[in-house]
Amino acid sequence: MRRFPWVSASAVAFLVILALLAPYLALPDPTRMDLAGRFAAPHASHLLGQDEYGRDVLSRLVWGARVSLSVSLGAALLAAVVGVTLGVIGGYLRGGAEFVTLRLTDILLCFPPMLLALLIVTLFGPGARTLIPVLAIVYAPSFARVAYAGALTIRSLDYVTAIEALGAGRPRIMARTILPNIAGPVLVQFSLAVAASMVLEAGLSFLGLGVTPPAPSWGLMIGAARATMSQAPQLLLWPCAALTAAILSINALCDGLRDYVDPQPAARRPTRLADRTAPGLAAPPSRDTVLSLRGLSVAIDTPRGAIQPVRDVSFDIKAGETLALVGESGSGKSLTGLALMGLLPPAARVEAGRAWLDGIEVLDSAPDIVRGLRGDRVAMIFQDPMSSLNPVHRVGDQIAEVILAHRDVGAADARSRAVALLRQVGVPDPPRRAAAYPHEMSGGMCQRVMIGMAVANGPRLLIADEPTTALDVTVQAQVLTLMSDLKRETGVALLFITHNLPVVAEIADRVVVLYAGQVVEQGDAAETFAHPRHPYTKALLGSAPREEGPPPEGIPGSVPSPGELPSGCCFAPRCAMRLAACERPPPLVEIGGGRTSRCIRWSEM
Template sequence: MSPKLRRILPRLLFVGLILGLALFAPLLTSQDPVQMNIAERLQPPSADHYLGQDEYGRDILARLLYGARVSLAVALIAAAAAAVIGVTIGLVGGYFGGIAELFTVRLTDIVLSFPPMLLALLIVTVLGPGAETLTLVLTILFVPGFARVTYGEVLSARSVEYVEASRALGAPVGRILFRTILPNISGPIIVQFSLTVASAILIESGLSFLGLGVVPPDPSWGLMIRAARGYMVYSPLPLLWPCLALTVTVLAVNALCDALRDVYDPKAAREGGLLQAARSLVRFPVAGTGRAAQAQPAPGEKEDAQVAVSDLRIEFATQQGPFAAVDGVSLTVGKGETVAVVGESGSGKTMIGLSILRLVPGPHGAIAGGGIALRTKGGDVLPMEQLDEAELEAVRGREVAMVFQEPMTSLNPVYPVGEQIAEALRHHKDLSRREAMAKAVELLERVGIPDAAQRARDYPHQMSGGMRQRVMIAIALSCTPALVVADEPTTALDVTVQAQILDLFQHLRDEGDSDLGLMFITHNLGVVAEIADRVLVMYCGRIVEQGPVREVFRDPRHPYTRGLLSSIPRVNPATGERMPLTAIPGTVPGPGERSRGCAFAPRCGYAQPRCTAEDPADIAFAPGRSTRCLRWNELEGKPGDAFAPAPSPEPDRSLGREAGS
């Protein structure tokens, strides 16, 4: 038994004992909790009455046991109802925002504007006292607490990579909310439930004490305290027992919920048994795409392209106005082709990858123009920019998948990795749980994870960075998509592991599905030399140069490309000495800082006055080659300048294993 289960078991048993005493009260005492015996009022404990008798001669033990039924039932039912309603409100409002937030979370703020006790008194006065009314009152009082806690946690969780990864796999909204986000925010909700149950018990007792709760002669801990208070000078024991019962119950519930919170801690959960029992088993249907062959590749582009992006523009709303993170980009990825997209951070390369899966972060970001045509495995061409959410859920994961940069945050920390792979299979291929887990083990073996059956039961924190990235690749390939977008999948890994991941991609492409298209987003030109067929160089949201890797490396026709190549560590083949690095001056301009004309002109050693006055067009100067530089034809054979010396004649295929970023 694990240390955490050893810790939780005594607390669970103790709370179970309290509930059992209440549930089996008729078996534990033969006394009637409402039968009065005035002649023996306020008698001390005896063989017939183990805890004594109250002011009406009723058995105190019987009233405690039967009173626990009422107090615990009201508290647990009210807390559970408030949790279901409040958590749902918080999930919907936090995930969708906008109007959904206004009609969910903000409405609960109205309840918070009333003092809790006054609101309770108002409802009880209108509806009359009783256990049912008390349950309704407590539910209304505690819904805002659950809603606000859940709302705050969802705001933090909805932008985490593993949520985006679930969307990239095509998971429906319901599954993302209740199977991805909810388990990861369960810790604070469990703590809130603990506080709510304790508060509900105390408020129920308080209202019963005031005569606004349980109606006499039914037993209740609050009624017992109220009655015993008038006689505490003559006999303190009738007051002691219900107060002791309240204290012990509240402390036991808090202790149990603290232990449950620790079990649900993603980084501490080492065993899945308790987690498996507590998880939701809700499944959602898979929607069909509903569209086929409504968009075709742009003229002149490859007819067999797995994806064709034409004149794509992605804008973000800023205080200075719309900012184009991607501005007029057109590209294709063919069957069996690996296309690398390179550039400095902020150049827009990740936005292109996200846009293909329609995952541009909102609410401020949106696709403002252009088209994205995705060819399915069946040969249909889908206009991704026109699909609704249900259609996208059916396409993501099945036809196009994504491997994110940081596997530790892209994998859901509260599920074993095998179950995360199986989830995509069950969603898209309608496999049974046993079949999906068997397929997940096969995929782990395919991506080179040893002892796959055992590792499938491990959580992400139990794996190294390289193994986590292999799991991400297995998830992306689980449904054999036609296109995989890999967003800097080797950046967070050391050089040795980088080489292993690159070898894995090569092996999967060469030995696996020869039609698999791969878009590899990176800022490491060494990785490009290792894996890509074509390279697209991006700067300030535009493709400034593109072509076959060998030709671009041998003869770059844009100063920015030359600058990137000159920043790669190199060794002089004649002397064996490391050649000096030359950095590109300045930084990528931010929103509102871009100048007129060529965006690279302020950092360019070749810039002339016309470069800042004229916006360069995309010039196709050779088959498969293009550039956005007004002086492109002057760069051929040019030895370079202070910041951009000419690269070596051939791309160094060892760069993917030796060069850093």
């Protein structure tokens, strides 16, 4: 949620106003000594007592804030302006500017900040005036680095190319497009720099190289109090407390601002609740059913309340069968697969449902039981093979690892088994390829390795989440052929999650169509594609471009987001066949031939 950070902002404002108003407050002169009142305890005229020279502590604290805040804020601001300018120019323009920025910051970063500051102060003499540029020089390189890294990432994004294509000049792009998008890390860096320069100012003043006595500064106060620590420990307390409060409130403000300037709402930390309602009694699964899923609902807690991206999904998969779970983005198809693997993201939880894999309950079991099944009886293949393989291990070792995790075999056995698996999934020259790293292989080869890894322990169920979407068409054809060969040879049950209907038509025996988290139609794949019994299935089929005939129709509107589901049939707002009765949620009904449909007008189609 984007809320202005009022609390931390007012705390910082309070400090700043206090420092600004110091001359106008009815405070005693911070430098006026009163030796008679040395170490006096707090009383009416000196609210926080008096120090070793009898000076008023409260007054010195407030006047000291002037110095500390102006030095640290001024230095951080100067460092930010210089550093960010250098960093953005270097990161966006590259070439000579990049060289200058990087080498300059490298040279400065070679020196420990304290030593660098000491060196410069010794050259220019102590005093609050010199401290600001000194500290700015010390902290500018870190700003330059942060801005450089940010600019480098953002310059390659499409929206930067888009605005270049619109003809925007470079200064405009840097100021209007790059800068706002690196604001987050720069603000964090700013809060760190303010805190660090406040501490460094205190340190330098303590060493006598910062603010010169008798001018008040928190660092000087800490330095002086240290000498008399045994007599008056409270003198150490006040400046330290002021320092801590100032740093904390500035950090909180910068963090709050970072979230505030980001227009995208941040995902709130997930809460994990263990309220899993009993799904009711389900018939025990029959013998050749590998997976039986009943009434799965997945909930995600969001700042606006819980949403249900998967609602009451049930299906069975038999051995040697391919079930395609079809749907568009947001249909809940991937979450269903992840829930079965016990791999839901932290924000999501299984709210209801039971699933039996080979007769073992997986949704309600202890995490270590599910972990034991993963990679053994059930395995998963992901969309992007390049990022699913570990880049720093050889592919043969990665497959052997999976075997070793579940089977009691020697390392050498596992390795030779890995080579055999690579041969089985059609990787040419398996012994040599087993020693290769993922980056040395093409996307298609990596996906073959992933499949080899998935079938390493002879799983009963293979869940494939968009396994060919990231591949080229000619390579996709190879991988689909491989998967149907494997299914035929090993009798593994395949849960194939995809949005691509032609792929489903190629590979699936049965199909489950999901829309907005619900099953809308389920049945034999060929039957369902030839005679869809739900308007969504029909419209989806009409959206896929065909070789012949008119251009595809498409479906008006878009999938409702899980937070704003219609009260009745979820597809009704986009449906050409809707009636008044569609305002009520339709049930999933058996329509014969082992098929089900969630449409009250299925028989008219």
